[in-house]
Amino acid sequence: MKRIETRYVCQTCAMEAPRWEGQCRSCGAWNSLVETPVTALPRAARRGATSRSSLQAIPLRDVAPGSASRLQLGIGELDRVLGGGVVAGSMVLLAGEPGVGKSTLALGAAAAAADRLDRPVLYVSGEESPGQLQLRADRLGHLVGTAAERLHVLGANEVESVVEAARRLRPTIVIVDSIQSLTADDLDGPAGSVGQVRETAQRLLLYAKGEGVPVVVVGHVTKDGSVAGPKTLEHIVDVVLALEGEPGGAVRLLRATKNRFGSTEEVGLFEMSGDGLRPMPDPAELFTPAGEARPPGSAVAMLLEGSRPLLVEVQALVGGGGYGPPRRAASGVDLDRLAVLTAVLAKRAGVGIGSHDVYVSLAGGLRSREPAIDLPLALALASSIRDRPIASGTVTGAEVALSGELRPIPGLERRLREAARLGYRRAIVAASLRPGPEQRPGRTAAPFGPSELDGLRVVAVPTLRAALDVALERPASSPERLTAVPVESGSQG
Ligand code: TYD
Ligand code: MG
Numbered sequence: 001m002k003r004i005e006t007r008y009v010c011q012t013c014a015m016e017a018p019r020w021e022g023q024c025r026s027c028g029a030w031n032s033l034v035e036t037p038v039t040a041l042p043r044a045a046r047r048g049a050t051s052r053s054s055l056q057a058i059p060l061r062d063v064a065p066g067s068a069s070r071l072q073l074g075i076g077e078l079d080r081v082l083g084g085g086v087v088a089g090s091m092v093l094l095a096g097e098p099g100v101g102k103s104t105l106a107l108g109a110a111a112a113a114a115d116r117l118d119r120p121v122l123y124v125s126g127e128e129s130p131g132q133l134q135l136r137a138d139r140l141g142h143l144v145g146t147a148a149e150r151l152h153v154l155g156a157n158e159v160e161s162v163v164e165a166a167r168r169l170r171p172t173i174v175i176v177d178s179i180q181s182l183t184a185d186d187l188d189g190p191a192g193s194v195g196q197v198r199e200t201a202q203r204l205l206l207y208a209k210g211e212g213v214p215v216v217v218v219g220h221v222t223k224d225g226s227v228a229g230p231k232t233l234e235h236i237v238d239v240v241l242a243l244e245g246e247p248g249g250a251v252r253l254l255r256a257t258k259n260r261f262g263s264t265e266e267v268g269l270f271e272m273s274g275d276g277l278r279p280m281p282d283p284a285e286l287f288t289p290a291g292e293a294r295p296p297g298s299a300v301a302m303l304l305e306g307s308r309p310l311l312v313e314v315q316a317l318v319g320g321g322g323y324g325p326p327r328r329a330a331s332g333v334d335l336d337r338l339a340v341l342t343a344v345l346a347k348r349a350g351v352g353i354g355s356h357d358v359y360v361s362l363a364g365g366l367r368s369r370e371p372a373i374d375l376p377l378a379l380a381l382a383s384s385i386r387d388r389p390i391a392s393g394t395v396t397g398a399e400v401a402l403s404g405e406l407r408p409i410p411g412l413e414r415r416l417r418e419a420a421r422l423g424y425r426r427a428i429v430a431a432s433l434r435p436g437p438e439q440r441p442g443r444t445a446a447p448f449g450p451s452e453l454d455g456l457r458v459v460a461v462p463t464l465r466a467a468l469d470v471a472l473e474r475p476a477s478s479p480e481r482l483t484a485v486p487v488e489s490g491s492q493g
Contacts, residue, residue, distance in 0.1 A: 008009070008033040010118050010121065014194045027186035036195055037188045055099050069361035070261075071214060072174060074112035077269060077279040078105070081241060083262015089212040090261065091205050093233050095178075095219045096243035096431040101252055102218045102356035104140075104277050105243060105270070107133070110175050114150035121150055122171040126157045126181025126191075132327060140276040157191065159184050163207045169365075171213065176204065178218040179233065182403070186403060194232055201236050234258060245272070247330060249365010253305065267306040283310055293392045297384030300424070302397040302415035303368050309411075309418035311395060313363040314373065316380035321357040332362030334369055341378045341400060348404025349465040351382045363447050371399035372409040378464055379471050384480035390471045391426070395419045398430035404464045413453070420454035428467050431460030 008017045010033055015026035017033060024032050038088045070085035079085050086092060096102045099408045107123065114121040125133055137143050142151070154165050159182050166174050176182065180192040182200040189195045201217065208215040219233060221242075234240050240258040247249055254268035269280040294300075297317055303310045312334075321327065330338050338360060345351040360377060362368060375398040383390050397415060398406040409415075416427055451458045461467045 006035050007019070007038055009036045010196055011194050013232060014185040014198065015177040015411075026099075034189075034193065036193070043295065043442060052369045055304070059228050062294055071113070072116065073109045073173075074116040074282055075109055075279055076202050078109055081256050081266045081268040083238065083256070083259055083266070086214040087216060087238070087261045089209050090214050090238040091201075091208050092214065092216045092239040093219050094216055094241045095221045097222070098220055099247060100219075100243050101246055101270070101272055101277050101455070102243055102273075103128070105252075106175050106216065106218050107137060107142065108140070108277060110145045110173075111137060111140075113173055114147040114167070115151075116171045117287065119150070119172040120152050120169055122152050122154060122166055122169055124154045124156055124165075124174065124175045124176045126155070126160050126176070127178060130155045139424075146444075153347070157181055157183055159203050162214075163203060164211070167211070168206060168224050170211075174204075174213060174215045176215065178219045178220060180220055190371055201233050217238070225283070226439075235414065244294040244367065246365030246367065248331075251280075251364035251366050253366070255306065263307075265306040266306050269308075269310075284422050285407075290393050290419075290425070295388055296381055296387045296389045299376040299380040299383065299390055300395045301368075302395050302419055302427070303366075303370055303372060304411045304415055306410075307411075307414075309415045309425070310366070311419060311422055312366055312368070314376045314380045315361050315363065316377070316384045317359045318356050318381055321355050323355075326355045327357040329359045330361070332367045333360055333373060337369075340402070341374060341381065344404055344464060345378055345381060345398055346401060349378075349382070349468055350470070353381065353383060353385060356385070368428060370409075371407070372397040372415075374398065374400040375406060375430075377468060379428075379467065382468055382471060384474060388472050393423070393425040394428065394471060395426070396422045396467065396471065398428075398467070400464050405446050406461065406463060406467060414455050416456055416458060420456035424456055426457045426459060428459050428461060428470055431462050 009015070009022050010029060011296040012029040012032045013024060013027035015024055017025070020033055020035070023235055067171055069088045071088065072079050072085040082092070094102055094106060097174060110121050110123045115132050123133070133153050137151070151170065152169060154162065156162050156165065162176065162182065179197055179201055183191045183196050184199045187196060187199050204217065205213050207213070217237070237262040239256060240255050244253045244255065244257050250271050250273070251270055251386065252270040253364065254270065256262065256264045256266060269283050270277040270282050297315055299314045301312050301314050303312055328335060328338060338358065342353050342358065346353065358381065360380065376396045379390060397409055397412070399409060401407055412429060419427055451460070459470055461470055
């Protein structure tokens with residue numbers, strides 16, 4: 001009997017090998033090669049991919065300007081990340097870990113679009129039944145107004161039937177949840193395999209470009225970011241949106257990691273609540289108010305997500321331990337960075353954490369790998385071990401070098417203005433001892449000593465040790481309190 005011809009396809013990067021190998025030669029993934037029958041791709045699927053008439057090169061300036069008409073979906077935080085709305089005929093990938101809220105966001109976007117626009121919206125669900133969807137949409141209050149009649153759902157898994165249904169309905173936008181649940185009938189291989197994901201996406205793309213209808217596809221991403229499907233999709237789609245957040249936390253960050261029609265600097269903020277994903281145009285409400293006294297171990301960081309400043313509380317708890325290896329646990333910050341800062345604190349600032357257990361976390365379930373988190377993290381650790389709070393109304397932000405020196409962070413002024421707007425009164429930042437190489441464009445070093453910005457006193461210090469002295473000094477003995485700080489309550493007097 002004649003064996004059917006097969007190849008081994010890497011599920012991570014789609015590299016093909018003639019025989020099985022333990023590790024993919026192209027991307028290095030282990031155990032990722034899956035035997036896949038070789039199937040000739042149907043001609044029909046490729047129809048329209050190339051057109052002979054466009055084979056003549058013309059000067060760029062003579063190209064008819066593409067009128068990228070944008071469709072605002074009606075969820076501000078989403079439209080902002082898209083660059084002002086979704087572009088007609090474009091394809092958007094909404095990627096994220098299971099349970100992060102992709103379906104919730106996608107359904108919300110579908111309902112909002114159905115409410116605003118005067119044509120139907122098609123929501124294709126390959127994972128939940130239309131009945132389940134109706135329950136959810138109803139619970140989240142999506143089935144009101146015009147959305148109730150314009151929001152159409154289709155429970156389907158076969159891509160051609162999806163395209164056919166879309167051609168019949170002629171919607172303003174198609175949302176597919178998820179690409180991993182779709183298959184192309186004429187292809188072998190299970191739903192979610194690289195071959196299926198690529199092929200179904202290609203056909204949706206043909207539909208999108210052909211009809212000028214935007215298509216949003218949801219794609220699951222695994223924890224370690226090694227994405228069977230979506231990695232190969234990133235090259236196909238025009239926009240990749242990543243929805244991120246710690247499972248336990250309430251905050252969800254939406255970022256464009258690729259955007260052919262806009263900046264990748266914009267970040268959208270949402271809060272996962274009992275009644276769905278709530279957009280947070282002003283994240284101030286999420287964090288402890290500036291004037292409130294904080295317990296020891298708490299510091300406020302000035303982060304910058306894209307072009308958006310975010311003031312976030314860093315919490316540290318140092319204590320216990322003593323026998324066995326100390327425990328180090330971090331949520332939202334890098335464990336390696338925590339280890340480095342612990343060492344720098346001991347060696348350069350005389351704050352030994354030794355064999356104590358250390359737990360740190362970022363409020364709201366946010367994650368940050370920004371160097372700007374160094375100083376607040378180190379101060380929170382020191383504040384916890386000395387059991388002395390940092391005065392309320394203080395924000396901090398600087399990179400901590402191994403030498404214990406502080407380094408300025410990019411976009412400092414933007415961060416400071418946000419802190420001032422939210423009512424903070426004192427910022428501890430880096431004063432560069434050595435101007436020169438440190439003074440690259442985009443890195444603003446504050447002038448040495450205190451200065452002021454929108455009512456915020458900016459205290460620039462050169463080292464971690466100096467920052468500790470300023471931050472943890474008892475309020476009564478603080479020389480700064482003798483100057484122009486407004487008297488806000490008797491609590492510090
Ligand atoms: P979902 O959108 O189904 O995630 P995904 O499609 O990315 O897998 O969201 C699932 C999680 O969101 C689930 O753990 C419950 C939570 N959730 C809420 O907290 N409130 C809500 O109103 C909804 C719809 C979901
Ligand atoms: Mg889902």
